Amino acid sequence: MAQKQPLLEVRHVSKMFGSVIALSDVSAQFYAGEVTCLLGDNGAGKSTLIKILSGVYQPTEGDYIFEGKKVVLNSPREALAMGIATVYQDLSLIPLMSVWRNFFLGEEPEKRFGPIKGYDIKFAKETVRSVLGQMGILIRDPDQPVGTMSGGERQSIAISRAIYFGAKVLILDEPTAALGVKQAGLVLHHIVQAKRRGLAVIFITHNPNHAWPVGDHFIILRRGRVLGDYRRDELTQADLMNLMAGGEDLVKLQQELAALLEAPLGVAGESPNVQEVISAS
Amino acid sequence: MPADSVRIAPVPEEQLVRVGFVRSAFRRVEIGALIGAVAVWLLFAAVAPGNWLSVTGVARILDPASTLGIMAIAVALLMIGGEFDLSTGVMTGTTGLVAGLLSTRMGWNLWPAMFVALLFALGIGYVNGMMVTRTGLPSFIVTLATFFVLRGANVGVTRLVTEQVYVGGIDKTAGFDLARAIFNTGIDVFGVEFRSSIIWWVVIAVLASWVLLRTKYGSWIFAAGGDANAARNLGVPATQVKVALFMTTATAGWLVGMMNIVRLRSAVASQGIGQEFVYIIAATIGGCLLTGGYGSVIGASVGAIIFGMAQVGIVFAGWDTDWFYSFLGVMLLAAVLVNNYTRRRAQEISLAAAKARTEG
Numbered sequence: 100m101a102q103k104q105p106l107l108e109v110r111h112v113s114k115m116f117g118s119v120i121a122l123s124d125v126s127a128q129f130y131a132g133e134v135t136c137l138l139g140d141n142g143a144g145k146s147t148l149i150k151i152l153s154g155v156y157q158p159t160e161g162d163y164i165f166e167g168k169k170v171v172l173n174s175p176r177e178a179l180a181m182g183i184a185t186v187y188q189d190l191s192l193i194p195l196m197s198v199w200r201n202f203f204l205g206e207e208p209e210k211r212f213g214p215i216k217g218y219d220i221k222f223a224k225e226t227v228r229s230v231l232g233q234m235g236i237l238i239r240d241p242d243q244p245v246g247t248m249s250g251g252e253r254q255s256i257a258i259s260r261a262i263y264f265g266a267k268v269l270i271l272d273e274p275t276a277a278l279g280v281k282q283a284g285l286v287l288h289h290i291v292q293a294k295r296r297g298l299a300v301i302f303i304t305h306n307p308n309h310a311w312p313v314g315d316h317f318i319i320l321r322r323g324r325v326l327g328d329y330r331r332d333e334l335t336q337a338d339l340m341n342l343m344a345g346g347e348d349l350v351k352l353q354q355e356l357a358a359l360l361e362a363p364l365g366v367a368g369e370s371p372n373v374q375e376v377i378s379a380s
Numbered sequence: 381m382p383a384d385s386v387r388i389a390p391v392p393e394e395q396l397v398r399v400g401f402v403r404s405a406f407r408r409v410e411i412g413a414l415i416g417a418v419a420v421w422l423l424f425a426a427v428a429p430g431n432w433l434s435v436t437g438v439a440r441i442l443d444p445a446s447t448l449g450i451m452a453i454a455v456a457l458l459m460i461g462g463e464f465d466l467s468t469g470v471m472t473g474t475t476g477l478v479a480g481l482l483s484t485r486m487g488w489n490l491w492p493a494m495f496v497a498l499l500f501a502l503g504i505g506y507v508n509g510m511m512v513t514r515t516g517l518p519s520f521i522v523t524l525a526t527f528f529v530l531r532g533a534n535v536g537v538t539r540l541v542t543e544q545v546y547v548g549g550i551d552k553t554a555g556f557d558l559a560r561a562i563f564n565t566g567i568d569v570f571g572v573e574f575r576s577s578i579i580w581w582v583v584i585a586v587l588a589s590w591v592l593l594r595t596k597y598g599s600w601i602f603a604a605g606g607d608a609n610a611a612r613n614l615g616v617p618a619t620q621v622k623v624a625l626f627m628t629t630a631t632a633g634w635l636v637g638m639m640n641i642v643r644l645r646s647a648v649a650s651q652g653i654g655q656e657f658v659y660i661i662a663a664t665i666g667g668c669l670l671t672g673g674y675g676s677v678i679g680a681s682v683g684a685i686i687f688g689m690a691q692v693g694i695v696f697a698g699w700d701t702d703w704f705y706s707f708l709g710v711m712l713l714a715a716v717l718v719n720n721y722t723r724r725r726a727q728e729i730s731l732a733a734a735k736a737r738t739e740g
Contacts, residue, residue, distance in 0.1 A: 176615055191613065193606035195673040200599050205614035207596035217594045 104167060106131045106299045107152070107183070107268050112161030114147050121147040123323045125161075129268065129316075134290055134300040136310035138343055139320035145303050146272070148320065152301065153185035153270055154178035165268075171220025184266035188273050191257040198238055199223045202230075202243050202260050226263075234259045234289055251282030258289045262296060269293050272299045275309045307343045311336045311368050319343065409667035410679035412719035416665060416711060417686050424693035430696030431696040435572045442574065446581040447636045447689030449681045452656070452662035453581075453588045454632035456680035459663050460592070462605030463512060463519040465626060466656045467504065467526040471633030473651030474530050475501050476640055477538055480547035483555075490555035497527040498634050504530070505630030509623030531653060538649040551645040560642040563635075577639050581681070584632075601625065606673030633696040646666035661708060662687055665715040686711060 105128035114122040122144045129135050139145045141344050150156040151163070156171035162169050165181060175185065210219035218269050224241040231238050236255050242323050245253060254274045261269050271290065275283040290313050293300050304310050310317065319327045319333070319342050327342055334342075424432045431437050451468055458465055474495040482493035508526055512519045520621075538545055550556060563580075566573040592598035603611035604618040611618045634653075641647045664670065665686060666679025690707050694700075 175613060179615070187613070189704050191610060193610055193673065195606045195669075196599070196602050200602065204599060204603055204611065205616050209596065217590075218596050220594065225412060260691065 103130055105129055105164075106166060107301075108164040109148075109151065110162045110164065112148075112151060112158040112163070113136065114151060114156060114307055115159045122151070122158075124153075125320070125325050127318050127325065129299045129301055131262045131267070131299045133293060134294050134313045134317040135316045135318060136314035137303045137318050137320065138305060138307065138310055138339075139326075140305060140343075142322070143320040146304075147319055147323075149270055149272055149301070149303055152178075152268075153183060182265060182267035183270065184259040184261035184264070184268070185270040186254065186261060186272065186274060188276065190240060191260075192245045192253055195244055197242045197244055197257065198231075198248075199227045199241040202227045202256065202263075202366065206264055224365040225257070230263050231256065231259055234262075234292055249282060251285040254278075255289045258286070258293060261295055262298065266298060268299045268301065270303070271301050272303050273305070274302070275304060275306060280289045283309055294362055305343070307336070307339045311339055390656055409674065409676035410666070410682055410723075411722050412715040412717075413666045413679045413682035413686065415718055416715045417682050417689070419710070420693070424689060424697060428693065428696035428698070432693065435570050437692070437696070439569075439572045439574045440692045441685070441688040442578050443688070444691050445684045446575060446577040447639055448585055448658060448662060449581045449653075450577070450636055450685055451629075451632050451659040452666070452675050452680040452684045453584055454629040455659040455701065456663035456666060456668050456675050456677055457588060457592065457601060458629050459660070459668040459670070459672065460605050460675040461601045461622055462608065462627045463625065464523060465508065465629045466520065466523040466659070467508065467530060468629050468633050468659055469652035469655035469657075470527050470530045470534065470653065471501060471504065471630055472637040472640060472655070473534050473647070473649065473653065474504075475634040475637035476647035476651055477534055477547060477649065480494045480550050480641055481538070481541055483553040484547055484549050485541055488553075490550070490553045490559050493553075494559065494638055498631070501630040501634040501637075504629050505627035506623060508630070509626035512626070513619045513622055516612065527656065534649045534651075535650035538647075545649040546646050548646040550641050550647065559638070564639040564643045580635070580639075581684075585677060585681045585719055591679055596629065597621070602673055604672075658687065658708075661712050665712060667719055683715075686715075 107125070107129040110126050112122060112125045125148060127135075127137075127148075137145055147156065151158050151262070154175045154177055157173070163172065164170070165183070170181070172181075172183075178185070193204070196204070199220070200223075208219040208222050208226075209216045210222070211217075220247065226242050228238050234255060236252060236259070245256065248256070251257065254271075258269065258271070258274070258315075263375070274286050274290075278286065287309060290300055290302055294315075302310065302313065315331050317327070317329045317331070317339060318325060319329075451472075455465065455468060464735065478497040479490065479493040479527065482488045482496060483490045486493075504526065508519070508523055511517070515522070517725055538547060551560075563577070565576045567576055567579075568574075592601060600611070600616045600618070600621050603614075603616050604621040606617040608622075611694045637651070639648075640651060641692050650735030663680040665683035666676055666681070668675030668680065687708065690711065691704060694704055
């Protein structure tokens with residue numbers, strides 16, 4: 100990918116918490132108009148990496164490069180101001196508040212009434228309806244509390260909001276986790292919409308079935324390191340599944356389990372190797 | 381995109397049902413309070429129609445409702461912002477004593493004395509807010525401590541200075557007549573005296589409701605109470621919002637404190653104690669959730685009217701006034717049950733619709 104400059108890049112980034120190494124020498128490039136899937140099991144370092152990308156953590160070592168320039172982010176607000184928006188799993192919407200209030204929270208449109216300024220509610224409601232309509236979410240009633248909407252709809256609203264407010268980089272933290280097939284489909288639909296609008300989408304997931312249909316670029320993390328960094332044409336869905344599931348460890352686990360099935364009763368369950376493999380993967 | 385990707389079918393128009401009248405009525409925050417107000421009004425209209433259905437009756441009801449309403453509005457805003465204030469009742473006493481002592485003992489004009497009392501109230505509100513937001517302790521505990529500190533100081537300081545537990549003679553201080561005319565006087569309407577505190581209450585209700593529903597600060601209050609962390613992630617200054625709300629309840633306490641001393645011409649050390657719960661009850665009857673992020677200023681005002689109707693109605697009906705608080709307790713429980721039921725119904729309807737939309 101030498102012909103294109105990445106929009107966002109981290110070079111040789113490490114993060115330590117005391118003596119614990121959460122992330123070690125991770126380099127990754129994220130391009131505009133592409134979906135980069137960040138995959139990995141629990142504890143692989145996915146959340147540490149996105150917290151660095153979104154400005155929550157500062158890396159212990161390494162560089163953060165945005166639009167070709169080295170930057171240091173001290174807070175999520177600074178990242179947001181630069182156009183790096185993060186949609187957290189649950190932390191982006193207020194359930195008891197209406198759709199339009201949520202959509203414009205922190206960025207309220209205002210209208211002047213003589214010397215005083217009021218909330219431009221008419222504009223907010225109409226904009227929410229049309230912006231979400233363009234994203235394929237039909238809002239009958241903008242006054243509806245967000246808490247009464249489905250999980251997929253909520254994620255979609257949060258994504259639409261980031262796009263509307265001019266995000267260049269959209270970081271999505273497990274947006275499809277805990278969603279049913281249709282709901283997850285709705286979210287994937289919006290990920291593609293964001294990509295088509297030229298955003299660099301960073302899609303964090305541990306589900307290769309959700310990553311494969313939308314991803315242009317796959318980064319697999321494992322125990323704080325980059326295990327693999329592939330373009331879409333460099334691997335197959337089966338490869339991705341295998342990488343995600345733990346590759347060699349999975350094969351080993353299968354053999355161990357097969358052996359366990361054949362072992363005589365009484366000594367079964369005492370195979371320490373199975374325990375080891377499970378805890379390692 | 382590969383063939384196994386998920387396609388989203390557009391929702392046909394006929395599936396878009398209009399928002400029904402019943403559902404929008406259920407979604408009104410104030411529904412429980414309104415039902416309660418109508419029920420209480422009908423009850424006393426049946427039991428004591430003579431006094432109840434007169435202009436005098438209305439004036440009598442609105443008198444206690446006005447000062448309570450002013451407090452309930454401020455308390456409702458704070459509860460929507462996700463916090464409690466138990467020092468509101470005692471604050472009406474403290475501010476009255478500060479203004480009373482400065483004017484009668486130090487010989488100040490009442491106006492600068494009232495101004496110092498306002499600064500004192502703002503300071504206490506600020507300390508309450510900072511303690512809650514900095515320490516992360518529940519506001520219930522922090523303001524309970526403030527309540528007891530002020531309660532003790534009210535009696536302690538007053539007795540030290542006056543050797544009594546009240547400050548009298550405020551009506552002899554300079555500036556009293558103007559203060560009385562502005563804060564609490566009688567206004568003759570159809571030959572019946574209405575308190576001017578009613579005008580304050582209405583103006584404050586309109587203003588507070590406008591801020592809550594029609595400005596960005598209102599959205600910030602809902603967000604700070606609904607989920608302070610999510611609000612902060614989106615750039616809402618949730619901490620400052622909460623501190624400002626504590627200062628608002630303290631200011632309301634000051635205003636009602638001033639109304640009391642110009643009306644009674646004296647300040648009493650025990651003034652307001654126990655009232656903090658009445659304010660919370662009025663706000664809760666009006667639809668405020670104890671967990672924050674939900675409620676209404678108009679609802680809190682209706683809650684105050686229910687309180688006023690109960691207080692006056694029991695006298696009109698010739699019942700034993702000892703039962704007033706029991707009546708209030710029943711009202712609170714009934715209103716909260718109605719609020720809870722309607723909110724759940726509205727949510728069930730919406731959730732079913734959301735399921736129909738996305739699950740097909």
